[in-house]
Amino acid sequence: MDLKADQERFGFQAEVTQLLNLMANSLYSNKEIFLRELISNASDAIDRLRFERFSQQRAEENAEKPWIRVGYDKDAKTIIVADNGIGMSRDEVVKNIGTIAKSGTKEFLKGLSGDERADANLIGEFGVGFYSAFVVAERVVLTTRRAGLPAEEAVRWESDGAGEFTLGPAERAEPGTTIVLHLREGEDDLLNGFRLRSIVQRYSDHIGVPILMPSDDGEGESAVNEASALWRRPKSELTEKDYHDYYRHITGDFSEPLIHLHAKVEGRYDYTLLLFVPSHAPYDLWAREFRRKVRLHVQRVFIMEDDGQLLPDYLRFVTGIIDSSDLPLNVSREILQSSLAVEHIRASAAKKVLKLLKDLADKEPEKYAVFWKEFGTVLKEGVAEDYSNREEITELLRFTSTHSSTENADVSFRDYIGRMKEGQDKIYYLLAPSFAAATASPHLEAFREKGVEVLLLSEAVDNWVVGGLVQEIDGHRLQSVAQGAPPDFGDSEDEDGKKAIEEATEAHADLTAKLKELLDGKAWDVRVTNRLTTSPACIIAAEPDTDFNLVQRLRGTGLPNQPVLEINPGHPLIRRLNARPDDPRLGDWAHVLFNQAVLTMGARVEDPASFATHLNELLVALTEET
Numbered sequence: 001m002d003l004k005a006d007q008e009r010f011g012f013q014a015e016v017t018q019l020l021n022l023m024a025n026s027l028y029s030n031k032e033i034f035l036r037e038l039i040s041n042a043s044d045a046i047d048r049l050r051f052e053r054f055s056q057q058r059a060e061e062n063a064e065k066p067w068i069r070v071g072y073d074k075d076a077k078t079i080i081v082a083d084n085g086i087g088m089s090r091d092e093v094v095k096n097i098g099t100i101a102k103s104g105t106k107e108f109l110k111g112l113s114g115d116e117r118a119d120a121n122l123i124g125e126f127g128v129g130f131y132s133a134f135v136v137a138e139r140v141v142l143t144t145r146r147a148g149l150p151a152e153e154a155v156r157w158e159s160d161g162a163g164e165f166t167l168g169p170a171e172r173a174e175p176g177t178t179i180v181l182h183l184r185e186g187e188d189d190l191l192n193g194f195r196l197r198s199i200v201q202r203y204s205d206h207i208g209v210p211i212l213m214p215s216d217d218g219e220g221e222s223a224v225n226e227a228s229a230l231w232r233r234p235k236s237e238l239t240e241k242d243y244h245d246y247y248r249h250i251t252g253d254f255s256e257p258l259i260h261l262h263a264k265v266e267g268r269y270d271y272t273l274l275l276f277v278p279s280h281a282p283y284d285l286w287a288r289e290f291r292r293k294v295r296l297h298v299q300r301v302f303i304m305e306d307d308g309q310l311l312p313d314y315l316r317f318v319t320g321i322i323d324s325s326d327l328p329l330n331v332s333r334e335i336l337q338s339s340l341a342v343e344h345i346r347a348s349a350a351k352k353v354l355k356l357l358k359d360l361a362d363k364e365p366e367k368y369a370v371f372w373k374e375f376g377t378v379l380k381e382g383v384a385e386d387y388s389n390r391e392e393i394t395e396l397l398r399f400t401s402t403h404s405s406t407e408n409a410d411v412s413f414r415d416y417i418g419r420m421k422e423g424q425d426k427i428y429y430l431l432a433p434s435f436a437a438a439t440a441s442p443h444l445e446a447f448r449e450k451g452v453e454v455l456l457l458s459e460a461v462d463n464w465v466v467g468g469l470v471q472e473i474d475g476h477r478l479q480s481v482a483q484g485a486p487p488d489f490g491d492s493e494d495e496d497g498k499k500a501i502e503e504a505t506e507a508h509a510d511l512t513a514k515l516k517e518l519l520d521g522k523a524w525d526v527r528v529t530n531r532l533t534t535s536p537a538c539i540i541a542a543e544p545d546t547d548f549n550l551v552q553r554l555r556g557t558g559l560p561n562q563p564v565l566e567i568n569p570g571h572p573l574i575r576r577l578n579a580r581p582d583d584p585r586l587g588d589w590a591h592v593l594f595n596q597a598v599l600t601m602g603a604r605v606e607d608p609a610s611f612a613t614h615l616n617e618l619l620v621a622l623t624e625e626t
């Protein structure tokens with residue numbers, strides 16, 4: 001048949017062209033990785049073929065053993081990578097090679113900074129895989145035949161990576177894919193058996209399929225790698241580098257993982273875990289379609305990527321392998337959903353990850369700080385999501401606090417309790433829309449003066465954490481400094497303070513009653529407080545009311561349902577108002593006091609025009625007086 005005549009031309013998707021340009025520049029310093037990427041794809045293709053055979057319950061007896069072959073031709077200046085995996089049909093080639101199907105590609109490309117080193121990392125994480133061939137090749141020819149399709153339905157894809165590719169019919173004796181790289185000028189150093197073998201060993205030793213290369217004497221071929229599933233090998237045989245290489249293989253992430261967990265569990269259910277916590281959050285961690293990266297294997301055979309069954313959502317940053325010996329090889333999603341083994345694995349894997357994090361926090365706090373910065377917000381979801389591990393998760397939480405006044409969240413509940421003042425029995429916190437708003441809040445005034453630490457919580461999820469889910473730690477109740485009765489510090493000074501407040505309350509009874517009347521419909525109550533030292537007033541939530549709810553804060557004015565105006569009897573303004581009970585401007589004062597307190601808590605004034613009018617009335621009066 002005249003293969004050439006049936007060639008068709010296609011243009012690359014714009015993003016592919018952009019990526020190819022970027023890669024040529026960013027990845028060149030690390031050009032050897034093209035081999036790792038192609039071998040990784042070959043190994044995935046073999047996994048997928050096995051899985052397809054198993055899931056369709058096609059007998060595997062007649063199937064050839066899986067292999068990946070790496071070869072080179074000095075005269076033709078080519079490197080060849082071939083596999084007997086699942087291959088691709090014509091439609092699949094068009095879909096997979098020449099376009100980038102992954103969602104978020106455009107956003108990802110926009111996010112690149114132009115800093116080549118940083119971008120190389122990002123590109124690695126994004127997984128450009130196949131296209132890295134063009135870093136060393138001026139032309140790439142891919143011939144592939146989909147398993148299940150006849151030999152004549154193979155496809156030949158060819159491109160010089162400059163914006164177009166051609167597609168035509170081909171023949172391939174068996175299913176699988178062969179990729180021929182025609183090397184660029186100056187890349188001859190790669191045409192060397194020793195060099196290629198050492199690249200394969202360096203990057204792909206962990207691949208569970210034999211990678212065959214011709215022997216140097218040209219006679220026969222041999223496997224270059226160990227070819228056993230890494231996680232099945234005893235820990236004592238594995239080095240950190242083996243783990244890192246494997247991590248890279250499954251994630252495409254160039255940076256080293258923060259920590260890993262390798263455990264063989266035997267008992268009612270037998271399974272092996274090889275799990276990693278990355279050292280940085282993937283760019284799409286918060287995307288709704290975030291793809292989890294825990295892979296389920298059954299007796300070493302890749303079955304599927306976890307879709308939420310193997311680990312709870314709040315551990316979605318964990319990546320790796322779970323290999324079970326108790327599930328059937330033809331397991332389906334439905335079986336997984338109702339499988340006791342899966343339920344058991346999920347619970348025990350979550351516990352193991354939490355224990356791993358606990359050890360990291362105890363033994364390597366700097367590393368834990370990195371973890372917390374990257375994934376703390378996700379882990380916090382666990383407080384709501386995982387009742388059975390709530391205590392363990394609570395121990396892992398870190399917050400900012402008035403103790404260090406830096407934006408680094410490095411204070412645990414335990415640290416806080418260790419620093420509690422004598423007589424203090426509550427754990428105080430402040431919820432605010434941002435760290436800056438929290439540190440500037442008047443609610444902290446008395447706590448600062450007394451040297452009582454307050455946790456500063458400014459993430460939306462913190463609301464749920466402290467707003468009911470975690471109510472007390474080691475017998476210490478959590479208490480918002482912006483809610484309920486004025487603080488009781490429990491010291492002897494406080495006894496005097498309490499008395500002073502009682503007296504002040506009495507002495508200001510007339511004023512507070514009037515203010516309450518004037519603020520009818522706005523303030524639920526008005527009272528005297530010991531909470532303040534420098535501000536004249538603040539707003540707090542009444543005890544049974546919910547705290548300043550950040551979620552609400554994003555929508556409405558951000559005020560609690562029952563806002564209480566507290567006034568500081570020591571402030572000159574309050575003293576003056578109290579001394580002049582018949583001040584005709586008391587109405588203006590009431591609104592100005594209330595609204596400035598609204599502003600200092602980071603909420604919104606409901607009626608800014610009326611606030612301005614009241615303020616102007618007072619200013620006019622002031623200019624008239626002077």
Ligand SMILES: Nc1ncnc2c1ncn2[C@@H]1O[C@H](COP(=O)(O)OP(=O)(O)OP(=O)(O)O)[C@@H](O)[C@H]1O
Binds near residue numbers: 042086129131177252
């Ligand atoms: N050797 C192969 N056999 C079968 N299909 C392949 C092969 N190489 C690539 N493909 C197909 O082409 C797609 C694109 O490959 P590419 O390496 O660009 O990205 P990827 O493998 O999906 O992503 P990543 O590299 O992040 O894992 C693959 O998902 C796969 O469907």
